[in-house]
Amino acid sequence: MNSRLLLASLITWLAGCDRPGVPHGAQPVAHDSLAWTQSAFNTNCRGCHSQGAEGAALPLMNANYWAVATDAVVIEAIAHGQGRSMPAYLDDEGGPFTPAQIVSLVQGMRSLWGAKGSATGGEGGAISPRVIAGDAGAGAAVFSQACAGCHGPQGSAGSVIDPMYLRLISDQGLWSATIYGRSDLGMPSWSQTMPNRPTGLTAQEVADVVSFISSHRGIAQKASDGP
Amino acid sequence: MSDDVKKSCGCGDCGCGTAAGRLPQSAPRRGFMVKLGAGLLGVGGLLTAIPIVGYIVGPATKRFSNVWVELGSVALFPAGQTRFATFLNPIRQPTDGDSAKTACWVRCIDTAKYQVFAINCAHLGCPVRWFAQSKLFMCPCHGGVYYQDGSRAAGPPPRGLFEYKWKVEGGKLLIDAGRLPGLEESV
Amino acid sequence: MSFLKASLAWIEERTGAMAFIAPLLFHHVPRNAKWWYVFGSATLMFFTIQIVTGVCLATVYAPSAAQAWESLNYIDNEVPMGWMLRALHGWSSNAMVVMMAIHMLQVFLHASYKYPRELNWITGVFLLLTVLALAFTGQVMRWDQDAYWGLGIGAAIADRIPVFGDQVRAMLLGGPIIGGETLNRFYALHVFVLPGAAIALVGLHMVLIIKNGISEMPKPGAVVVPSTYRKEFEERMHTDGVPFMPDAAQRDMVFCGVCLIGLFALAAISGPIGPGGMPDPTLINTNPRPDYPFMWLFGAVSLLPPASETAIMLIAPAIGVLLLLAIPFFSNSGERAPSKRPAMVLLAVVTVMAIAALTWEGTTSPWSPVMDGWSSLPTPAKFTRGRTPLEMQGAVVFQYAQCRNCHALDGQGGRRGPELDAVATRLSYDQLVRQVQQGGGNMPAYGKNLDSAQTAAVVAFLATLHPSNEPDSMIPGAQLPIPTGSAAAH
Numbered sequence: 052m053n054s055r056l057l058l059a060s061l062i063t064w065l066a067g068c069d070r071p072g073v074p075h076g077a078q079p080v081a082h083d084s085l086a087w088t089q090s091a092f093n094t095n096c097r098g099c100h101s102q103g104a105e106g107a108a109l110p111l112m113n114a115n116y117w118a119v120a121t122d123a124v125v126i127e128a129i130a131h132g133q134g135r136s137m138p139a140y141l142d143d144e145g146g147p148f149t150p151a152q153i154v155s156l157v158q159g160m161r162s163l164w165g166a167k168g169s170a171t172g173g174e175g176g177a178i179s180p181r182v183i184a185g186d187a188g189a190g191a192a193v194f195s196q197a198c199a200g201c202h203g204p205q206g207s208a209g210s211v212i213d214p215m216y217l218r219l220i221s222d223q224g225l226w227s228a229t230i231y232g233r234s235d236l237g238m239p240s241w242s243q244t245m246p247n248r249p250t251g252l253t254a255q256e257v258a259d260v261v262s263f264i265s266s267h268r269g270i271a272q273k274a275s276d277g278p
Numbered sequence: 279m280s281d282d283v284k285k286s287c288g289c290g291d292c293g294c295g296t297a298a299g300r301l302p303q304s305a306p307r308r309g310f311m312v313k314l315g316a317g318l319l320g321v322g323g324l325l326t327a328i329p330i331v332g333y334i335v336g337p338a339t340k341r342f343s344n345v346w347v348e349l350g351s352v353a354l355f356p357a358g359q360t361r362f363a364t365f366l367n368p369i370r371q372p373t374d375g376d377s378a379k380t381a382c383w384v385r386c387i388d389t390a391k392y393q394v395f396a397i398n399c400a401h402l403g404c405p406v407r408w409f410a411q412s413k414l415f416m417c418p419c420h421g422g423v424y425y426q427d428g429s430r431a432a433g434p435p436p437r438g439l440f441e442y443k444w445k446v447e448g449g450k451l452l453i454d455a456g457r458l459p460g461l462e463e464s465v
Numbered sequence: 466m467s468f469l470k471a472s473l474a475w476i477e478e479r480t481g482a483m484a485f486i487a488p489l490l491f492h493h494v495p496r497n498a499k500w501w502y503v504f505g506s507a508t509l510m511f512f513t514i515q516i517v518t519g520v521c522l523a524t525v526y527a528p529s530a531a532q533a534w535e536s537l538n539y540i541d542n543e544v545p546m547g548w549m550l551r552a553l554h555g556w557s558s559n560a561m562v563v564m565m566a567i568h569m570l571q572v573f574l575h576a577s578y579k580y581p582r583e584l585n586w587i588t589g590v591f592l593l594l595t596v597l598a599l600a601f602t603g604q605v606m607r608w609d610q611d612a613y614w615g616l617g618i619g620a621a622i623a624d625r626i627p628v629f630g631d632q633v634r635a636m637l638l639g640g641p642i643i644g645g646e647t648l649n650r651f652y653a654l655h656v657f658v659l660p661g662a663a664i665a666l667v668g669l670h671m672v673l674i675i676k677n678g679i680s681e682m683p684k685p686g687a688v689v690v691p692s693t694y695r696k697e698f699e700e701r702m703h704t705d706g707v708p709f710m711p712d713a714a715q716r717d718m719v720f721c722g723v724c725l726i727g728l729f730a731l732a733a734i735s736g737p738i739g740p741g742g743m744p745d746p747t748l749i750n751t752n753p754r755p756d757y758p759f760m761w762l763f764g765a766v767s768l769l770p771p772a773s774e775t776a777i778m779l780i781a782p783a784i785g786v787l788l789l790l791a792i793p794f795f796s797n798s799g800e801r802a803p804s805k806r807p808a809m810v811l812l813a814v815v816t817v818m819a820i821a822a823l824t825w826e827g828t829t830s831p832w833s834p835v836m837d838g839w840s841s842l843p844t845p846a847k848f849t850r851g852r853t854p855l856e857m858q859g860a861v862v863f864q865y866a867q868c869r870n871c872h873a874l875d876g877q878g879g880r881r882g883p884e885l886d887a888v889a890t891r892l893s894y895d896q897l898v899r900q901v902q903q904g905g906g907n908m909p910a911y912g913k914n915l916d917s918a919q920t921a922a923v924v925a926f927l928a929t930l931h932p933s934n935e936p937d938s939m940i941p942g943a944q945l946p947i948p949t950g951s952a953a954a955h
Contacts, residue, residue, distance in 0.1 A: 340635075401621070434766075
């Protein structure tokens with residue numbers, strides 16, 4: 052009787068489903084699920100855009116970023132890339148994602164890491180070199196007051212008017228760097244306190260300072276920015 | 279059973295293996311039958327072997343010619359870029375399933391100037407991947423690396439990537455494909 | 466009872482079965498043949514498991530390239546106990562290869578292949594080849610990406626055969642591509658030809674064991690003299706031997722029982738092996754790896770010098786097999802004790818260690834780039850703090866240009882090239898520039914692939930990679946701008 056019971060329980064165990072050996076049928080992950088977003092991000096984005104000080108480019112696993120960035124700006128950056136530092140991820144441009152996947156990815160990242168209620172991103176995300184024209188002369192003054200302490204030619208954080216650096220970063224990249232900052236590395240965002248600017252910069256000041264920095268590139272931006 | 283038959287049992291001591299044994303047939307006649315039997319079996323065996331061996335080695339003797347296959351509109355392959363392309367192998371069987379699908383890398387050097395590389399690493403045939411940022415092909419198996427023109431950059435491959443012949447017709451890019459790329463197609 | 470006895474007698478009178486089996490069961494074996502001799506039996510047991518589970522799997526498996534993969538998933542997910550049958554078949558296959566290797570090693574160390582057991586050894590070598598062929602063809606049956614590209618590796622090796630390479634490859638694949646006929650060819654081998662050969666060889670192996678007896682435990686000084694060995698051995702068995710059943714068989718049974726339960730547990734816990742990704746050759750985001758019995762070969766082919774690679778790949782296996790076959794002819798008499806055969810023991814130890822080391826190398830594949838390292842492994846925080854914008858941009862270029870696929874930072878990344886955590890202590894600025902632009906030491910030249918700004922940035926970043934308590938090897942004032950001439954004109 053006992054052995055029969057044992058056999059019965061063994062068979063029940065074998066036929067059951069919650070044991071390590073049993074394969075769980077192949078479940079294709081829909082590209083609009085957060086699990087897909089996380090895995091697509093881990094494979095394709097995390098190398099540069101991680102969290103905190105990890106990763107060399109803007110951290111995306113970060114509510115501050117999503118509070119400012121709009122979906123449209125992020126979608127465009129992912130689809131077409133950024134000069135010579137970020138590849139285009141759109142399939143038509145040789146990348147791995149369809150347009151629909153890029154949209155899902157951005158929406159997924161926003162719901163994973165964005166603050167609740169920041170459905171579309173803030174005002175700063177919408178401003179870009181295409182919207183506001185900057186004035187390099189005015190930017191020079193802003194730069195010397197607010198930025199040069201750290202980023203001037205002798206600044207402790209290293210020069211941002213180094214032509215080699217500028218050849219690798221597009222104007223949009225300079226806008227992003229100025230607006231989002233790197234709080235993890237000690238650089239304030241555009242709306243935070245900086246030298247001589249207790250409430251940060253205005254949108255126009257961002258545009259001006261980007262124009263000023265950009266004027267040090269030395270060669271036309273298009274030439275080094277690639278397709 | 280008679281004694282005679284019972285003794286023809288192959289036991290070795292009944293005399294059935296020697297000509298001296300009492301047998302229903304005379305010795306010369308039996309010798310002839312053995313030879314005839316061996317001969318007939320031999321001829322029959324050879325005849326039967328011809329289709330069997332032919333069937334097994336058939337794939338080695340049959341010549342398969344490549345066919346021009348369309349990869350798609352030239353617009354899919356912008357100048358200065360290397361793009362992934364797939365096609366259904368023209369040499370295929372109904373049972374092939376997905377394995378008849380084939381991939382290749384198309385490099386458009388300039389308008390109407392192409393290089394089409396086989397997906398297979400020249401080392402041991404694993405699928406190479408293109409990295410547009412470093413302009414390199416890398417192989418996941420043993421680390422073969424190639425430059426954008428297909429020439430060997432690093433690792434164990436003995437040569438550059440295999441290339442398909444290509445032509446442009448009516449705005450479409452075609453390649454001469456079919457057989458699994460190998461040394462016979464060396465470019 | 467008497468009816469049973471009468472029935473048995475009735476059968477015995479007509480078949481002679483007991484008269485045939487009794488000598489097999491009760492033949493005398495050496496008294497000292499203790500636990501050393503159980504590995505052959507365990508190998509045979511795993512082979513039996515393979516036959517039984519294999520026949521079961523064949524009742525559902527669809528041997529067609531269009532359906533094989535789906536049918537395996539069907540067995541795993543839908544067929545009652547299907548997953549367990551596949552798990553048993555897969556793990557028993559691995560166990561059989563391991564057990565066979567141990568058996569062979571024991572026979573080699575004890576020199577049991579000496580007179581009169583040369584043919585026992587030789588049939589064993591052919592069994593080894595047959596079982597390895599079964600393992601390879603079995604991997605093909607899985608018809609996933611590993612199977613497909615594994616066949617591609619086989620095809621590429623065949624293609625390298627001089628003159629007939631193309632024909633041999635076509636024979637192997639059953640056509641000009643890896644496709645439906647390839648799977649069916651390997652299916653015919655896996656379920657008809659090779660099991661048939663294995664059964665025949667096992668039979669021959671057993672007949673030889675009965676005919677020649679099991680060798681005694683080797684004793685230093687107890688030399689094998691072919692002219693007198695057989696007579697003396699038979700006398701010793703007669704006077705001092707014990708019947709196989711139960712004296713030796715009891716150990717076989719205990720060991721096999723433990724192995725079987727171990728196999729069951731392994732299969733139940735680890736589950737079926739594969740199938741991996743679907744066998745669509747246009748899905749190239751794959752890392753093809755062979756099954757464990759072939760991992761050492763996979764490792765070996767990446768470590769061979771390219772110049773002699775083809776010759777070694779084609780000739781070395783043949784030489785290896787010939788050497789194995791030749792062993793009993795080189796030494797078929799004399800000492801059997803390992804202590805009197807130090808060179809042979811050393812050979813065995815070196816071979817085992819080489820196979821283990823190559824298996825490890827094959828498993829870790831340090832020569833393979835981490836294909837998504839550049840986009841999935843973040844720059845460690847300690848390398849981003851306190852960097853200038855240019856250096857930070859260099860860290861981005863380091864990821865962007867796939868440097869990370871071959872070079873690790875903080876232990877993460879490819880291991881094809883050196884880890885770069887402290888590269889600035891080894892190379893000066895100029896040397897870094899030269900290494901990036903011209904490559905060398907199995908690194909591609911990035912000169913044409915990066916523009917001058919990218920090179921300047923990545924070298925600026927690399928120059929920061931040194932422990933804070935150790936100075937870098939930068940020469941003061943040597944940080945001249947990268948020449949912008951040719952490199953900028955990409």
